[in-house]
Amino acid sequence: xxxxxxxxxxxxxxxxxxxxxxxxxxxxxxxxxxxxxxxxxxxxxxxxxxxxxxxxxxxxxxxxxxxxxxxxxxxxxxxxxxxxxxxxxxxxxxxxxxxxxxxxxxxxxxxxxxxxxxxxxxxxxxxxxxxxxxxxxxxxxxxxxxxxxxxxxxxxxxxxxxxxxxxxxxxxxxxxxxxxxxxxxxxxxxxxxxxxxxxxxxxxxxxxxxxxxxxxxxxxxxxxxxxxxxxxxxxxxxxxxxxxxxxxxxxxxxxxxxxxxxxxxxxxxxxxxxxxxxxxxxxxxxxxxxxxxxxxxxxxxxxxxxxxxxxxxxxxxxxxxxxxxxxxxxxxxxxxxxxxxxxxxxxxxxxxxxxxxxxxxxxxxxxxxxxxxxxxxxxxxxxxxxxxxxxxxxxxxxxxxxxxxxxxx
Amino acid sequence: xxxxxxxxxxxxxxxxxxxxxxxxxxxxxxxxxxxxxxxxxxxxxxxxxxxxxxxxxxxxxxxxxxxxxxxxxxxxxxxxxxxxxxxxxxxxxxxxxxxxxxxxxxxxxxxxxxxxxxxxxxxxxxxxxxxxxxxxxxxxxxxxxxxxxxxxxxxxxxxxxxxxxxxxxxxxxxxxxxxxxxxxxxxxxxxxxxxxxxxxxxxxxxxxxxxxxxxxxxxxxxxxxxxxxxxxxxxxxxxxxxxxxxxxxxxxxxxxxxxxxxxxxxxxxxxxxxxx
Numbered sequence: 001x002x003x004x005x006x007x008x009x010x011x012x013x014x015x016x017x018x019x020x021x022x023x024x025x026x027x028x029x030x031x032x033x034x035x036x037x038x039x040x041x042x043x044x045x046x047x048x049x050x051x052x053x054x055x056x057x058x059x060x061x062x063x064x065x066x067x068x069x070x071x072x073x074x075x076x077x078x079x080x081x082x083x084x085x086x087x088x089x090x091x092x093x094x095x096x097x098x099x100x101x102x103x104x105x106x107x108x109x110x111x112x113x114x115x116x117x118x119x120x121x122x123x124x125x126x127x128x129x130x131x132x133x134x135x136x137x138x139x140x141x142x143x144x145x146x147x148x149x150x151x152x153x154x155x156x157x158x159x160x161x162x163x164x165x166x167x168x169x170x171x172x173x174x175x176x177x178x179x180x181x182x183x184x185x186x187x188x189x190x191x192x193x194x195x196x197x198x199x200x201x202x203x204x205x206x207x208x209x210x211x212x213x214x215x216x217x218x219x220x221x222x223x224x225x226x227x228x229x230x231x232x233x234x235x236x237x238x239x240x241x242x243x244x245x246x247x248x249x250x251x252x253x254x255x256x257x258x259x260x261x262x263x264x265x266x267x268x269x270x271x272x273x274x275x276x277x278x279x280x281x282x283x284x285x286x287x288x289x290x291x292x293x294x295x296x297x298x299x300x301x302x303x304x305x306x307x308x309x310x311x312x313x314x315x316x317x318x319x320x321x322x323x324x325x326x327x328x329x330x331x332x333x334x335x336x337x338x339x340x341x342x343x344x345x346x347x348x349x350x351x352x353x354x355x356x357x358x359x360x361x362x363x364x365x366x367x368x369x370x371x372x373x374x375x376x377x378x379x380x381x382x383x384x385x386x387x388x389x390x391x392x393x394x395x396x397x398x399x400x401x402x403x404x405x406x407x408x409x
Numbered sequence: 410x411x412x413x414x415x416x417x418x419x420x421x422x423x424x425x426x427x428x429x430x431x432x433x434x435x436x437x438x439x440x441x442x443x444x445x446x447x448x449x450x451x452x453x454x455x456x457x458x459x460x461x462x463x464x465x466x467x468x469x470x471x472x473x474x475x476x477x478x479x480x481x482x483x484x485x486x487x488x489x490x491x492x493x494x495x496x497x498x499x500x501x502x503x504x505x506x507x508x509x510x511x512x513x514x515x516x517x518x519x520x521x522x523x524x525x526x527x528x529x530x531x532x533x534x535x536x537x538x539x540x541x542x543x544x545x546x547x548x549x550x551x552x553x554x555x556x557x558x559x560x561x562x563x564x565x566x567x568x569x570x571x572x573x574x575x576x577x578x579x580x581x582x583x584x585x586x587x588x589x590x591x592x593x594x595x596x597x598x599x600x601x602x603x604x605x606x607x608x609x610x611x612x613x614x615x616x617x618x619x620x621x622x623x624x625x626x627x628x629x630x631x632x633x634x635x636x637x638x639x640x641x642x643x644x645x646x647x648x649x650x651x652x653x654x655x656x657x658x659x660x661x662x663x664x665x666x667x668x669x670x671x672x673x674x675x676x677x678x679x680x681x682x683x684x685x
Contacts, residue, residue: 216533218540270529272517275506279514282503289501290515291486350505 040395041343041359045366052370059370062247069244070182072358072365073253074099074316078336079357080260081132081308084268084301086340088281089349090146092302094135094153095309095336100328101157102128102310103317104164107173117177125310131157132306136299146302154333162325170324173317181256182319185249194250195241199234206230253315257358260311264304265354277301281349312336331382338385339364342392348400363388414477415440416611417462417493417580422471424457431457433635434471439580439611444602446626446643447615450655454635455615459582462613463495464488476579494573498585500565502572504558508550509539511557512572542571546604549597563594567601574605581605582613587621599625619648633657 052059078095085092106124109115115123135153139146165171173179186194206226214221244250268274279287280297288294309328317323339360345352367388371381415438424432432454439445449455460466462473464482472479475491482488488495502511509532518531518538539553548567550560557565566586573581586602587595602625605612616622622629623643631639631654639654 212533216537218533218536270532272519272528272530275510275514275517275530278506278510279503282505283501285499286501286503287514289485289497291489292515350503 038344038353038355038359041356041363044342044363045359048363048366048370052366052373056370056373059373062243064369064373065243066247066251068362068365068369069254070251070319071369072361073182073257074312074319075332075336075339075364076257076312076358076361077260077315078309078312078332079339079361080264080354081305082337083340083345083352083354083357084264084277085146085305086281086337086345086347087268087277087349087352088298088301089347090139090298090301091150091337091347092132092135092146092305092309093150093333094131094157095150095305095312096328096330096333097154097157097161098128098131098306098309098328099313099316099332100323100326101131101161101164102313103327104161104171104313104323105310106178106314107171107317107323108164108166110175110178111171111173117175121178121314124314125307128306128308128310128313129303130306132303132309133299135306136302139302140295140298158329161327165323165325170322172322174321178314178318179321180252180318182251182253182315184252186252187249188245191241191245191250194255195237198237202233203230253319256315260308261354261358264308268354273297273300278350281351283350331385334389335364335385338389338392341396342388344396346396346400347393348396415474416476418474419458419462420472420474422458422461422468422473424454424461424466424468430635432461432468435632435635435637437630437637439613441579441611442606442609443628444606444612444614444626446622446629447613447632448617448619448622448629448651448655449632449638452634453632453655455632456584457635458632459495459584459613459615462488462493462580462582489576489578492577492579493582494576494578494580495582496566496569496573496584496586498588500569502557502565502569505556507554507556508543508560508568509536509553511568512539512542512575514572516575538575542574543567546571546574546601548601561594562590563597566590566594566598570598570601570605578610580611580613582615584615585617586614587616587618595621619651622651623648631655 049060058064078099082092082095102124105127106120109123110117110120131153135146135149138144139149206229210223210226241250244254268277276287276292276297279290279292280294284294287297313328316327340352340356341347341360342363343356343360345356345360364385367385368381371384417439419435419437421434421436422432423430423434435454435458437447437458447455447458457466461468462482464485464487467483473482474480475493480487480491482491482493503514506514513535518534520529520531522528536553543550543553546567548564548571550564550568557568560568570581570583570586583602586598590598599621602612602614606625606627614622614626626643629639629641629643629646629651630637631641631651633655634657638657639651641651641654
């Protein structure tokens, strides 16, 4: 997550560029990783925070911020999978229903059949993976648009949810292993240890990468951009832990979300598979000709999406201590897709980052949380969230058009 | 393989799409260090020929010899394995990826370590190799990390050609490499083609632009309505000759015979209501 504000970068104009000017530009680009969208999101969050804080002083309290973090875990986890699907330029409309089904499978196995909680969770994720895999296969093998396959999935898995829940309609979960996922808070000391581990690990990653590049004679020797990034991330981690510690402590749920975001970002940014996801999303024909198994990538991505939806469903069940016929319903699906798009992952494929799952969920979560604090009605909440989504998608479309204009010249 | 044997040789290659004879007993050859221009009118079968060599279409008849050995090319991978690289007109680049990522797409280098999913891309090595390759070919781009979508048409063409060279091919086929390029960009790309020849590659250039063809090609091979309609040494022939062969309005006996036959065939095709 790059968080430094950056000046708007004009498009590259080609060979005539002066070398020096280019170097400066590249440095700036490296600091922000080229994505102005993250700057946009940070600014958005600041504006949201100011608006709500002015009207309701509890908004930025440690307690409310901790609540906010807990509220966004389900959406954030589902969005992690959605980011992959969006990178392909596809859509998965079944994630809401799959998350509900995943949660229900876990609870039913645990409560009704007495399964070990970890086994029940694994089974839920496996169900999500199998669903995603099936949908991915139908989409890629029979060239049915993903929109249609997953829309059919949405209905199917909602039906499956009702089936799994049976006549009871609602099931409470009491197993502490399961409820602990969303309700464990670590002590202050543990929180700081986690913070230190994160910061040191990040520092090492940056240092190793920097040394390799310099040793290979690539990039600039000026370590300042790296140091700036390190300081910034360290500051964010310290601030976050300080805030969480002053309330109930660092929640396990937030660590789980962060773990998935970082892990999946690592996969998409630094591995061959991730590169291929971007390639298929950018130009599937080019990817196919380059020898990439395009359909394999597609099935894998939808499997990830289904799995992450189930993980989100498990988290939702844990947080609410129950599953019911509404699990995974309502606006969950739309918000899980809207989040990454608001935060800058393109709906048109090939551009984005898993961090947008987190930052997008933060934007949506804080708007929703703030409106709840102000006691606004659902009607207003829906309309405002819809407006934010529309603005984000419009921005995405405009940015896309700008890029294609750059290319023509 | 004897020194004067062509690198790639096609003998009597035919390809039908339903009733359409896209290629009819075509003979074609390219040698190492030679640039062959493949010219012909729209629908003459140029693209079909290239796709056949590239393994996208399988021929219905005839044989393909590579370095004197008969080979079968049924899928693109077969062609790649033999050492035949193709740069299509649409370039097949991912605009959202940078130059390095595009160059190594599908053949990424990775760091050591366990697991396919967790092994990191070796960005440093790839960037080094990419820099080396592009400077050897005298390709100029703003930065190796520029998104390909931000490059000019000529730069994109050069990146696509450079990419085809990563697999160390022996034959490179370029489909309309100068179409839609401005004068200076065309010059860059033609320069690049000459450097490919200097490297000892066999180069096949499909083009509509005879000026470009005459500038870089050693030999000019003309297709007309799916048939060989001329095979000229570039220095021995004028543009008028080649145009005559392309249009079939030739002033030599051979070409006239072809025309007569073609007219019959064209009538047949008209009756079947198709368009190659």
